[in-house]
Amino acid sequence: MISREAVLNALANIPDPDSKQDIVSANLVGNIEIDTDRVYIQVNSINPALHARKRMEEAIRFRLTKELGEDVRIECEVKAVTGTERKGRRSVLPEVTHVVAIASGKGGVGKSTLTANLAVGLAQAGFTVGLIDADIYGPSMPTMFDVVGQRPTMVEVNGKSLIEPVVNYNVKLLSIGFFTDQENAVVWRGPMASKALTQMITEGNWGKLDYLLIDLPPGTGDIHLSLLQTLPLDGVVIISTPQEVALADARRGINMFRVDGLNVPIVGIVENMAWFTPEELPENKYYIFGRDGAKNLANGMGIEFLGAIPLVQSIREAGDVGRPAVLQKGSAIGLAFEELVHTFTTRLNAIKK
Secondary structure, three states: OOOHHHHHHHHOOOOOOOOOOOOOOOOOOOEEEOOOEEEEEEEOOOOOOOOHHHHHHHHHHOOOOOOOOOOOEEEEEEOOOOOOHHOOOOOOOOOEEEEEEEEOOOOOOOHHHHHHHHHHHHOOOOOOEEEEEEOOOOOOOOHOOOOOOOOOOEOOOOOOOEEEOOOOOOOOEEHHHHHOOHHHHHHHOOHHHHHHHHHHHHOOOOOEEEEEEOOOOOOOOOOHHHHHHHOOOEEEEEEEEEOHHHHHHHHHHHHHHOOOOOOOEEEEEEEEEEEEEEOOOOOOEOOOOOOOOOHHHHHHHHOEEEEEEEOOOOHHHHHHHHOOOOHHHOHHHHHHHHHHHHHHHHHHHHHHH
């Protein structure tokens, strides 16, 4: 008769690349059923990627067949742990209270602009804030924070060499833009881009933070998957304009984070460029990209609508000179961003309770 101890001894030889332990020590082994010539095992995987789970399943089948003999039928099921479980196992950035990604399915919807203003707004509200510019191929945060040309330094922390983020407006910032020439394109394959993101997360000297915002590139690709593998998220904010072509991509982005095994909480959706208001006619609103598109999407998908930001020339001008519009205290646009900050923090706290 096959013993449970023999099965566990065999599984103790299988490493888990994410926890750096074997799958038994990492407490990933779930249900085990043993018959005369059959072993069924259910194992959890911290890595939600299908290919990672497939590799673990193959390793388990190989090891159990080798230890127990080819006459034993091995049935194996590898499931991705839930988002809540991943957060409970989080070993990366343990001193960061909230880790939130800012995403959009489509480029050009103002995601980076809103991320910069949200980060600065949080800092102005008294929170400690960090920001990772994960848009590897189009980093724009150095410009938006007026730190183009600056370079992060290396510091020694507990015997480990870490990257010291650049700080402006009381926000700690790391971007691939600090390590590349602003005039040259970043021509990297997916694994190189993913490694760069992982280094900014795991090798940055972030210290204690209330919020770490991660400005993701458009789409649903390698960068997004690498982030979810490296760092369990407390939530994600989706940015979209009201037009249908942007909403279709936003819908796909939302569904990516809702995939079984990921289940990242959607903090809400923000409608950017909701209407155009000319400077000389501040009371007028022109809905040039459509009206209430993102709001209707939020209602239809059962997620929170965090607010609408108008298309105003001063937002673009503020971003170009590296002084986020949220700093315009008392102005209509400054108040709009302050309201967004309040709604964001309230909603995130409600999710985490």
